[in-house]
Each structure stands twice: as C-alpha cells, then as structure tokens.
Amino acid sequence: FSQSILQVVFPPEIRFAILKIIHRICNWFSAYCYYDITEIDGVNTNELYNAVQLYLSSYACVTGNRLSLTRGLNSSSITFGLSNNDSLIDAFNGVKVHWEHVVTPRNSQTFSWRPLPEEKRGFLLRAKKKDKSVVLGAYLDFVMEKANEIRRKNQDRLLYTNSRGGSLDSRGHPWESVPFKHPSTFETLAMDPQKKAEIMADLLDFANGESFYQRTGRAWKRGYLLYGPPGTGKSSMIAAMANFLGYDIYDLELTEVHTNSELRKLLMKTSSKSIIVIEDIDCSINLTNRKNNSSSSSSYNVSPPGSGGVGGSNSEDGGGNTITLSGLLNFTDGLWSCCGSERIFVFTTNHIEKLDPALLRSGRMDMHIHMSYSSFAALKILLKNYLGYSEDDVEKELLDQLEQVMWRAEMTPADISEVLIKNRRNKDKAVWELLETLKTRAERNDNKSNNNAGKSKKNNTIEDEEQVKRALLVESPKEGGGDELQEKCDKEKGHEVNDDEKANTKR
Ligand SMILES: Nc1ncnc2c1ncn2[C@@H]1O[C@H](COP(=O)(O)OP(=O)(O)OP(=O)(O)O)[C@@H](O)[C@H]1O
C-alpha cells in the first residue's frame, strides 16, 4: 500500500531512496535477517535456488496444502515444491527459519543476452539475527547435501557405453548414455544373506567414507572382482550396487578401446559417484603378466589387420594400437584413476584362475566376491521372489529334500529362476518340478564325478597338454588374436560366433 502511495506522489528516484531508508530503519529494529535466493544470478542459474526447491520438496509433500509438481528429464518420479508466494517453517538444530517462495513479474525493460523467464522467482529466507551464523553455515550446507541426495534418488541412473569405438559426440564426449532401469536390487538378489550384508555394509562404508579416504591418503575408489560361473548373478549384482548407491554405470567395452591413452581419456570423462564396469575381463584382454607386456609379443592387439593402425605394435601410447595390462592397471590404480572421486571399479570373470596376479593383488581389487551356484539360502530368496513363498509355505519334508540335493545339483540362480518362472501360475508344481530338476542334475553330477575319478590319470595328462597349449598361445599371439580370444570365450559361454559377428568384430 505504502509503495502504491509513493508511486503516485513521487518520481521513481525519490521513491527508491525513501523505500531504502524505510527498509534500513525497519532492519535496524527487526530481530530478523532476510536472504534472497533468486533463481537467476546475473546470467547464471543459481544452484542454491534449485537445491532449496528440492530440499523443500521433501517437506512440502508432508505439510503443504498447495504444491507445485515437477518431473525432471530422465526422472521417473515427481517432486513437490512450494507454490508461488507460499511459505513454510523449517527447523534445524533448534533454529527456526521461514521460507517463502516469491514470484514477481519481470521488468520487461531489463536487458539480457539470453531470454529470461517472464517471472522473477526466488526464495526469501528469514531467520533470527542471532542464528545468522548457523543458518549461513551448517544449515545451507545441510540443504545442499539433502538436495543432492534427493536428486540422486529421483533421477534415474544412467548407463554409459563406449560402443562408438573412440569417436566423440557433438559435445566431445566419448560415452553414450541411456536411462538405466534395471530392476535388480539387493533384495531380489539370491545369495548367502551374510555375504550380501557384508557387501552392502562395504558399499555403504565406501559411500560415506570421504573423510576416511582423505585421512588415510587413499584415492576415494574401490574395486570389486565378481567371479563365478555364468548365470550366478554377476551382472545383476552390478545393477543392484548401482541401484543401492544411486550411482551411474559406465560399461567399458575394452575391445572398442584401441590404445592406453584412449582408455585414459575415457576415464577422465567419467563422473564421480559412478561404477565403472568391465565385464568378462578374461575375454576382453589378454591378461598376461606386466613383465611380458614389455616384450612385443604379449600385448593384445585389438586392431583389425590392415586398418591403418600400427597393428602388432605394443608401444603403450604414442600411436600404438594396443591396450596392455599395465594400461588397464594404470586405468584402475594409477595417478589417473583419481581424476574424479567416489568411483567403484567392478570387473567380472567366469575364470578367475586366468587372471594375472597383478590384477588380483590386494589394494587393486579390494574385494573378491565369489558368485557361486545357488545355495539353499539363495533358493529360499528365489522362492520368495518368484512364488511369494516363505519357508512356512513349503512342506518341511520338501524343504529338507531341497536342502539335501542343493549343493550336489550345482544349479545357478538363473537355471532355478527359469523353472520357477515357467511354472509360476502353479506354485506347488513349480516347487516339485524344481526338486525333480535338482535331483536329475545331482545324479548327473555324481555320475560325472565317478567317471572323472576313474579317468583322473588320463585327464591329468590332457590338462597338462592344455596348459602347455595355453602358455604357447599367450606367448605368441598373432594378429587378430583378439578375435580368437573372443571366439574362445563365446564358445565357453555356450554361444556360437556366427560369421556376421566375426565380420563385425573385424570391422
Ligand atoms: N543371484 C541371483 N539372484 C537373482 N537372480 C539371479 C541371480 N543370478 C542370476 N539371476 C537371474 O539370471 C539372469 C542372468 O543373471 P546374470 O546376467 O546376472 O548372470 P551373470 O553371472 O552376469 O552371467 P554371465 O557370466 O553369463 O554374464 C538374470 O536375469 C537374473 O534374473
């Protein structure tokens, strides 16, 4: 009201001066201090504004009766916010603050290099003068931290891949991303509950361990090696880790990386709070000893012959078209690995025995996790997930039989879930069929081990021969050795490599 009277009576300059004096006098006697957090600060977007909006959303959804709703890009959930000119009170460590969302029309004469929104938005924070230091320090830090947490929870994780083979996109990024919506969580993951709890605790310690890593002078990163037969949940575990911590995933396809320096560039373009994954590491790179890598024979040549690259050269960088174990180790462990923070490296393999000890030494892959054939405890989780059965829903006798036959059957969680999915409409049948399948498998395994015992001597010699062959293969990889390696690996995983695929790999 006073402003409108002033507008009528005085010219703008005097009006402005009078208002300023009135404000000063009011402020002098007021017990409160006020802070404006505007949406746009000069030409930049004010991060604090967005953070406050998100932070208040966690309160507004409970207390407010008029809310604004937003759904961000890449997000599958809705956030609530204070509507225009609404207010609420927040408390922090015994300090009360008052938030108001102030929206006013923008002066159309304002000049700007970029289009500005028609409305001027901002939050007005009011607090007692005596609480000024708490509000400006700890409280605003708390708001920022909470906002980041909410942002991570709301935003779908991204899955990045380097499948373009080193080429950059229009913004100079070597990674392509898609929203990551894998539903696997630690709850749905069938494995020994104790081991699961250990892994979850380890992940939490890592995520909350900034000060620990700082204090001990270690780079804030952690390595997990997941090993075990196909179908035991290694990939599902990675998805569960990402969902648990709210991290993005960088799925690194090593066969698409041609040089160590390219690998380094890829690493530099990863963000913090992410999981960098190399699946089937024994298949993607010839993991011979680092010492051997210095000789021209042992690095894994991923360049197709005649591609114009320095095929067969093993020089680490400098145009060399190879990627070596030492390059990979530098990637995970060297100085370059800390050009960012809070990152987890996960390698998976079906054959841990094929990996170089350099990769396994402690401090490099901090935790080795064996994903084994399904145990009885894991089976119970699968029964609960797929059939909704708890222990009490299955006859005691049936459960005992399942428990007895479980280990001998060596069935992976993937195999078991197949049987359960197939019969999920008839739950009792599902359990019986599962028992039958387990028994058949157990018998087959028993027979196999009996036969093997008889032939053990003969097998030993065959194994020796195989080892010699493998050693020879490792010592003298030929051009295109990568293809052979991939083929071998694919065969082991039970999938035939057809000619198209071969052609693609060569391309
Ligand atoms: N431990 C598990 N808990 C729950 N489901 C599982 C588990 N292991 C496997 N599965 C199921 O089997 C399927 C295959 O599992 P996954 O891809 O995680 O296996 P993997 O160990 O990564 O196999 P590979 O070595 O072939 O990559 C998944 O879709 C999942 O539904």
Ligand SMILES: [Mg+2]
């Ligand atoms: Mg997998």
